[in-house]
Amino acid sequence: MTIIHNDAEVVRELTATYAEIRRQPRMWHETAAALRARRDEVAAFLAPRLADPSLRIVLTGAGTSAFAGDVIAPALRTVLARRVDAVATTDIVASPETVFAEDLPTLLISFARSGNSPESAAATELADRFLTDVSHVVITCDLSGDLARAHADTATSLVVGMPEETNDSGFAMTSSFTSMVLACLLLFEEERDGVVDALADEAERLFALDDRIGALLDRRIERVVYLGAGSLTGLARESALKLLELTAGTVVGLFDSPLGFRHGPKAVVDETTLVVVYRSADAYTARYDDDIVTELQGVAPGRVVRVGGAGEGSATDYPLPGVDGLPDAYRGLTAVVFAQLLALHASVKAGCTPDNPFPGGTVNRVVQGVTVYPHPRSEDAAR
Template identity: 90%
Template sequence: MTIIHNDAQVVRELTATYAEIRRQPRMWRETAAALRARRDEMSAFLAPRLADPSLRIVLAGAGTSAFAGDVIAPALRSALGRRVDAVATTDIVASPAAVFAEDLPTLLISFARSGNSPESTAATELANQFLTEVSHVVITCDLEGELAHAHADAPTSLVVGMPEETNDSGFAMTSSFTSMVLACLLLFEGERNGIVDALSGEAERLFALDEQIGALLDRRIERVVYLGAGSLTGLAQESALKLLELTAGTVVGLFDSPLGFRHGPKAVVDDATLIVVYRSDDAYTAQYDDDIVTELQGIAPGRVVRIGGAGYGSPTDYPLPAIDGLPDAYRGLVAVVFAQLLALHASVKAGCTPDNPFPGGTVNRVVQGVTVYPHPRSEDARA
């Protein structure tokens, strides 16, 4: 798509990316309804596997889909009281012997917008090769993709399709990311009363602050740092990637944890840096979030944004009152809307086309140019 308008609001409304960001509340409701309709089938698949106390759950994907696992893993470890690891498919494909060093019963959960990235099917094939007992859950936005087709009829696989509209046509993953995260949480934890409506309502409230969010870029901003702990570290990484993607790298996105940021990375803060802190709902963890906000406000006044919490009277605080008390993995679905809108504003300000920030094809919507090499270890060589 070629942008011919200079007005930022007109540009946003002309882009598929903006529409995909805005329709997330509806996608969440449709995702919840889809899982509700298959609850018995999904429970029958999961129950015997979860009954094994030695089961290892691995959450896998590439890029944004990998960060979905990073957001979910801490929440599932807490909810299920068992081992849950987030491992990128790119790490599985590059070093399968290291990822699957322990031959444990494994449930591999693969996240994929299209399922056509080379690593998607390769990761599941390597799991089958290295592990004696492995089952698969494929959470995908494209039931016609290669990954979904590879597992559609397998007795040890469960394919969970997202609403068709979550298969974002824009370059950056937005509704696909949040819908897949929500689907996985609901798959294992069930649907709490009113949770999806609460998330949707709070996201709509953030949409109403769109111009206020864009105004954070009125001064010169060359980099944005996102900070978060636990599930919110993965969310910070996804937020940084959105900025890099939609601005074609002209605005740098960085991420860290609030405590980790002090150990060297804080050196990046200067007059052209904006810092966004995702505040945990856990009262203990939030102490560290608030400490780093206070410290950074002394270094970068007016350029420190806090997402979540009750609000502290600062114009750069964005409380999320309707979802206070929810685990951070759920609250992150709303918090990342802030990052998506900020990245969209930054994209327009940088003169990029949000739906295709890389018209020369140097970076693609579905990764290209990856050669997947056969691994020398065969099934017969399994220890």
């Protein structure tokens, strides 16, 4: 398959990042199979905790791993009918007393590609310090990472390892993100019949539209705005980050909700702006998605893209008919393929190397330069 403007040489140079995007359907099948094999173990760990109606579930991670929580939290609130919060590890480490102000029984679910980010282990340690009753689920792509090792063989922790190939070697998280999201969803509900097949088939259909996605950048585009509601707000945030990362910030990625975008942020729309709207599968929510598409098409004709929906509405629609009946958190696994491919095209067009868009090391695959300071509560306990 041709990736970037029929440039076969460029395609060969993109083996890592493109291969990681392209193998996601296989990773989803392997992730689902791994969860099936551990179903009894997972149930034995979660059931007694979920039996407590006061249990608070906190989804955490940094960067893309945090946005996994943003995608999942709305879905789990619906499935479990209980409090589920998405809070980044960076927020927990910076201000644990505000995140854990209520000493409630808590299940902290940590997402981590490597588990070696300084905040990853620090966030779980702070939860242990601030909360009387806390359990941990660690969902990671690297069982040898610091976070997985810290929680291995611990009665109050469950470590869920992803297929080894999800530990993306490229700079940007792609298969790691979608596989961890799928794993978390499958932890809390039975696997729906044919769901992984449907997700994989729809992703393959988007791969076949790769040239068409790249052509969206044939005109001058300086920024891309992603809009989505509910779980799709988190997906919009992750999509914007992929663009920023792979273009080394030369193309600006922004995100918002369709309704929130009107309240000021719409000011960014000009002739150099592309707007991507993730359309919800919920008929009520989708009315707001369609309204913003109609409104923006009037001021940015040809530069408003709708991803999702069952039918072809216009040349800038990318429907997802094969997964249209699934909740948005699941549908997002295929929808984000659009954003990953667009970011890859933008990266090459900007003259970047997608596998390492920051050769000078100003931004790193695993964050560096973070000092985690001892919290006063730990110092008091030591005295």
